[in-house]
Amino acid sequence: MADDSPSASRAADDPAGGGRGNLPPLRLHVPEPRYRPGDQVDYSHLQIPPAGVQPRPDETCAASETAPLCNDLVRVLDDEHRAVGPWDPKLDPDTLRRMLRAMALTRAFDDRLYRSQRQGKTSFYMKSTGEEATSVATAFALARDDMVFPSYRQQGILIARGYPLEEMVNQIYSNRADKLKGRQLPIMYSAKDYGFFTISGNLATQYPQAVGWAMASAIKGDTRIATSFIGEGSSAEGDFHAAMTFATVYNAPVVLNVVNNQWAISSFSGFAGGERATFAARAMGYGVAGLRVDGNDALAVYAAVRWAADRARANGGPTLIEHFTYRAEGHSTSDDPSAYRSVQEREEWPLGDPIDRLVKHLIGLGEWSAEQQAAMDRDVAEEVKAATKAAEKNGILGHGLHHPFHTMFEDVFEELPWHLEEQAAQAIRERRIKWPQWTPDAPDAPDAPEEGEP
Ligand SMILES: Cc1ncc(C[n+]2csc(CCOP(=O)(O)OP(=O)(O)O)c2C)c(N)n1
Numbered sequence: 001m002a003d004d005s006p007s008a009s010r011a012a013d014d015p016a017g018g019g020r021g022n023l024p025p026l027r028l029h030v031p032e033p034r035y036r037p038g039d040q041v042d043y044s045h046l047q048i049p050p051a052g053v054q055p056r057p058d059e060t061c062a063a064s065e066t067a068p069l070c071n072d073l074v075r076v077l078d079d080e081h082r083a084v085g086p087w088d089p090k091l092d093p094d095t096l097r098r099m100l101r102a103m104a105l106t107r108a109f110d111d112r113l114y115r116s117q118r119q120g121k122t123s124f125y126m127k128s129t130g131e132e133a134t135s136v137a138t139a140f141a142l143a144r145d146d147m148v149f150p151s152y153r154q155q156g157i158l159i160a161r162g163y164p165l166e167e168m169v170n171q172i173y174s175n176r177a178d179k180l181k182g183r184q185l186p187i188m189y190s191a192k193d194y195g196f197f198t199i200s201g202n203l204a205t206q207y208p209q210a211v212g213w214a215m216a217s218a219i220k221g222d223t224r225i226a227t228s229f230i231g232e233g234s235s236a237e238g239d240f241h242a243a244m245t246f247a248t249v250y251n252a253p254v255v256l257n258v259v260n261n262q263w264a265i266s267s268f269s270g271f272a273g274g275e276r277a278t279f280a281a282r283a284m285g286y287g288v289a290g291l292r293v294d295g296n297d298a299l300a301v302y303a304a305v306r307w308a309a310d311r312a313r314a315n316g317g318p319t320l321i322e323h324f325t326y327r328a329e330g331h332s333t334s335d336d337p338s339a340y341r342s343v344q345e346r347e348e349w350p351l352g353d354p355i356d357r358l359v360k361h362l363i364g365l366g367e368w369s370a371e372q373q374a375a376m377d378r379d380v381a382e383e384v385k386a387a388t389k390a391a392e393k394n395g396i397l398g399h400g401l402h403h404p405f406h407t408m409f410e411d412v413f414e415e416l417p418w419h420l421e422e423q424a425a426q427a428i429r430e431r432r433i434k435w436p437q438w439t440p441d442a443p444d445a446p447d448a449p450e451e452g453e454p
């Protein structure tokens, strides 16, 4: 008698023929970086096209026309540091020198504040070494009042927009002049007047916020656009994809940047999908314009962001830009990259150093010299030193010159709810028991006891 039970008919439909014996066992691919500590680094597998050969479509072209550029690499500076091809933004030497200065200042700031952390003046710092062009050239390509939704590695934008260095250091030291009252992790700035949205440590949240801001700008009939930055690792977060969907559905005036610096702390870009496709290529799946750019070429970054900004401003819609670059140093002061990657990676990076390349370009134009660069380096180091000295008068970590302890309960509610009042009173009671000489009224005195001290 024929077996016509549901399970028998399922077995007949089964491509494995009802038995599984001959099928290969399923297996996963677990990405593995090419080089670990001590390995010889060879980047010959990277496809680095010559500069100047990438086509430059009109800013208002169909998104699909940018498809080839998602797998290419927009480059302007060639191997002799000349600006070539249709993406050359033809910036005047004064603008190039201002851009160079902002990049040099960013690097000097990073170097000094890194040392400050090592000296115990702050608990935490994050450098952007090797990625200065991605931030600084972007700031130059945008209008001053365009809104930036950054990640934690875009200090170059604040610096390029002229935000006072002393304010940055006050925030890093969480001192009594810190405008954020010590409530943010060091380096997580917030500067409304500079179009710089509050940095969040919750990765990728800034992406949908940028799209939402851009949509609001369009709803209001404004002319300002938004831009956001995300690391390639963070692009694996769901927020990235939600942002892309909203951006394409409503044709939001937004420039979405992915800084592919190859590493997300100790995870290489392969874990975020970088082995199978470029990050720029994701744009195509959403019907968004995409560009992949040499992130260590300040002129190419400027040209790509300017193209995308002009497109957004002309109601051409959003653009996803992958900045192909390299995180030259540790993820943060809490990281030791020598534990997981070869030190040769930095030396061998085929796209060089963004500051060095811009210097050589300007020298090639006859608009700069090694002596002028040495003088600029001294000058920016002095500027950073003066800012840190001034900020140190407002206090450093552990010196007690921070915002009054009880201010942590303020500013969220117009009127403090009863349960927070109780908590504030309890906190003050406990502090008095621990340190009888402490008073809750004024900012703590320099020699007041610090949290954790006996
Ligand atoms: C939602 C969330 N997940 C994880 C972390 C921890 N975390 C902080 S930075 C980081 C790596 C991010 O790498 P990437 O996006 O490539 O940015 P990069 O540091 O290279 O600039 C991780 C995993 C976090 N802060 N938030």
Ligand SMILES: [Mg+2]
Pocket (backbone or CB within 6 Å): 231, 232, 233, 259, 260, 261, 262, 263, 264, 265
């Ligand atoms: Mg990264």
